Amino acid sequence: MPELPEVETIARLLRQGTPSQPSILGRQILGACLLWARSLAEPSREEFTSHIKGQVINAISRRGKFLVFRLSRDWLLVHLRMSGDLLVRPTGMPVEQHDRLIFDLEGNTQLVFNDARKFGRAWLVQKLDGVLGNLGPEPLDRDLRADDFYQRLHACRRQLKPLLLDQAFLAGLGNIYVDEALYLACLHPLRPSNQVTPQQAGQLLDATRTVLRDAITRNGASIDWVYRGGDFQNYFRVYQRTGQPCPRCGTPIARITVGQRGTHFCPHCQPAP
């Protein structure tokens, strides 16, 4: 599920609460229950449960696709990978099918990490660098300038699609938003990154930001049974629109496989390299 806009939306909901669910900001963690051992990356189960007890959730933010919880002493990091979600529930509700990690908070509230495919992970660390240190820049960060972006594209010669999916190149993009950004920028997913002109690099950065901002405004994209809440899926231009007309020129959207990921593009607007 979650790419940058969905993780951003979840962070905001946890911070602000919703009409039906309270904010968890400022609450103390009374204890944690790990239901699937591999959902915890580090430290050990014993250290985790003993260290987290009593800490207060002082801030909630996002870095790339990671949720970042500033606790009294440590950092709690959560990566939702393909099917993870974070839910707030009243204490005493039955454990649900794919619950992997449950935090009991003060005020009869639980924070629940639910993850059908078990790919998601949580970390409790004292320093962020070990987990987040290899992430590239945030695409929405204004400090990332078009000429920097151009330089980064020309620092290697990789196909644009796998490069934009590489979290060390840019943090937060996933399969949906890479396809959508390349479409908006009229760039073919297989184009070598060092063949992009300065103008195209600027267009790609602008397109990426436009797609991400639109998706955040719509609370992200909900697909199938996994993530609910957003409606950006109704505004996809190419993703999962194979065979349907390109919104710009009417040419049927094509689907190829790149790095084992389904890749959608307009063969007319995004000419082959």
Next chain:
DNA sequence: CACGAGACCTGTTCGC
């Protein structure tokens, strides 16, 4: 260095 395949997992959808 760049790319592809396989692994980690479960659930849904599609074709026969």
Next chain:
DNA sequence: TGCGAACAGGTCTCGT
């Protein structure tokens, strides 16, 4: 209706 195959928002590791 049943059943196997293909596919799914991500990332890591290994081999070439």
